[in-house]
Amino acid sequence: MYDLIIIGAGPAGITAAVYAARKKMKSLVVSKDIGGQAAWSGDIENYTGYQFITGPELAVKFEEHLRKYDIELKENEGAIALKKEGDIITVTTDKGSYEARSAIIASGKRTRELNVPGEKEFKNLGLTYCATCDAPLFSGRDVAVIGGGNSALDATLQLMKIAKYIYLINITSCLGGDAVMRQKVEESEIVTVLNNSQVTAVSGVKMVNGIKVKREGREESLAVGGVFVEIGLIPNSEFAKDIEKNQAGEIKINNRNETNIPGIFASGDVTDVPEKQIIIAAGEGSKATLSAFRYLSEHRF
Amino acid sequence: MAVNVKIYSTPICPWCMRLKQFLKDNNIIYQDLDVSTNQPASEEMVQKSGQMGVPVLDIDGNIIVGFDKEKIKTALGL
Numbered sequence: 001m002y003d004l005i006i007i008g009a010g011p012a013g014i015t016a017a018v019y020a021a022r023k024k025m026k027s028l029v030v031s032k033d034i035g036g037q038a039a040w041s042g043d044i045e046n047y048t049g050y051q052f053i054t055g056p057e058l059a060v061k062f063e064e065h066l067r068k069y070d071i072e073l074k075e076n077e078g079a080i081a082l083k084k085e086g087d088i089i090t091v092t093t094d095k096g097s098y099e100a101r102s103a104i105i106a107s108g109k110r111t112r113e114l115n116v117p118g119e120k121e122f123k124n125l126g127l128t129y130c131a132t133c134d135a136p137l138f139s140g141r142d143v144a145v146i147g148g149g150n151s152a153l154d155a156t157l158q159l160m161k162i163a164k165y166i167y168l169i170n171i172t173s174c175l176g177g178d179a180v181m182r183q184k185v186e187e188s189e190i191v192t193v194l195n196n197s198q199v200t201a202v203s204g205v206k207m208v209n210g211i212k213v214k215r216e217g218r219e220e221s222l223a224v225g226g227v228f229v230e231i232g233l234i235p236n237s238e239f240a241k242d243i244e245k246n247q248a249g250e251i252k253i254n255n256r257n258e259t260n261i262p263g264i265f266a267s268g269d270v271t272d273v274p275e276k277q278i279i280i281a282a283g284e285g286s287k288a289t290l291s292a293f294r295y296l297s298e299h300r301f
Numbered sequence: 302m303a304v305n306v307k308i309y310s311t312p313i314c315p316w317c318m319r320l321k322q323f324l325k326d327n328n329i330i331y332q333d334l335d336v337s338t339n340q341p342a343s344e345e346m347v348q349k350s351g352q353m354g355v356p357v358l359d360i361d362g363n364i365i366v367g368f369d370k371e372k373i374k375t376a377l378g379l
Contacts, residue, residue, distance in 0.1 A: 040315040056318040076371060124354035124366070133314035133355050136337030137347075207353070 002028045002100035003301070004292050005091045007079045008236075010036020011278045012268025013106035014062045015285030021069035023293050028100070029071060030093050032078045035059025036108045037233075037269065038278050042132060047279050058278070079107065079239045084261050087299070101301040102292040105240055105251060105259070105266040106285055109233035109276075114146065118202030119229075126208025127227040131155030135228070140164050143226035144211055146199050148172055152230040153181040159228070160188055167222055168193045169213060171231075202227055235270045246272045257288035263299075265292050304377065306331040307359040309346035316368040317356040323370065327379055 004020050006013045009031035020027040033039065041055030050058065066073070074093070081092040082103065089103045111129045113119060119127060128134040135155065139162045145155050148170035159166050168185065173195055175182050185191055197215040202208060210223045235249045244252045244260040250272040257265045267288035268281035306324065308331050310317035324331050336343040336355060350357045350364050358365040360376040
């Protein structure tokens with residue numbers, strides 16, 4: 001029986017674990033990865049104490065801090081269920097089952113998928129979710145970027161230096177994101193923005209060779225040699241079936257990081273906390289542990 | 302145990318950075334091929350791995366796509 005189980009090891013989960021170690025709580029961290037979204041962020045210039053650090057470097061710093069303490073860590077384990085019966089909380093993962101008096105959900109967000117035919121089949125065969133990683137492999141090709149926010153604009157800007165021609169497929173009536181980036185994209189001679197357009201399929205033979213796009217009631221095919229999916233993120237909250245969420249699937253918390261179930265707390269990007277930032281996730285992680293500590297003391301566990 | 306380790310990577314890819322850091326931390330010597338500028342290496346990577354995502358790791362012919370720590374540890378006997 002643990003005092004606390006932390007689900008997730010991004011900025012929120014790791015900070016929660018460090019605070020738990022310092023409170024001498026018997027805790028366990030289960031996580032699919034270490035560093036979470038921070039580990040694949042680009043340049044970070046707003047995490048106090050570091051004027052400049054890359055996402056991977058900050059993730060390494062977080063991991064070092066976590067491992068400085070004797071914290072039990074189960075890596076490559078994703079939570080699949082979370083239950084409370086009586087005073088006991090059970091976290092079930094794809095590898096085991098663990099019991100505790102309290103829990104913190106800090107499982108973050110993941111890349112949203114298109115959910116169209118051909119998407120899974122051509123993943124990494126010309127379809128990618130990481131423009132920062134894979135864009136350089138598409139030099140001289142016609143490509144499509146799917147999305148209309150900052151990450152789609154960022155991918156388009158990166159591709160403007162490399163690709164032959166870019167279609168930016170946006171589902172809404174006009175592009176979102178920062179005005180400065182939007183202007184650069186709109187002024188480019190090698191970018192066509194298709195608004196009110198929805199991707200309905202990804203096609204190919206071995207590698208991607210096109211997409212189907214529905215616009216103005218008609219479906220048309222676009223021949224492209226690369227597809228960059230940049231349509232935002234969704235919370236990893238499906239396993240927490242009994243926990244109250246908002247419409248976006250984010251876990252509802254109060255300012256003490258309490259969920260609707262006493263003893264179960266949540267922090268970071270998986271929650272409805274108003275801003276999603278590394279520093280906010282870290283701060284929320286510490287708050288969640290302090291709340292869990294108070295909960296355990298009040299219940300004399 | 303001398304192994305021949307090659308990384309196919311791009312310059313600012315976060316997973317490539319983590320992969321290289323992981324190998325450095327484990328004192329593994331590797332050859333880094335930048336597929337954004339090295340066209341033959343880019344073709345070699347697609348041919349070897351059958352896909353277009355980076356990073357790709359070649360450990361004595363054993364191809365690992367992505368920063369898959371468990372597979373890498375097994376392949377390197379760590």
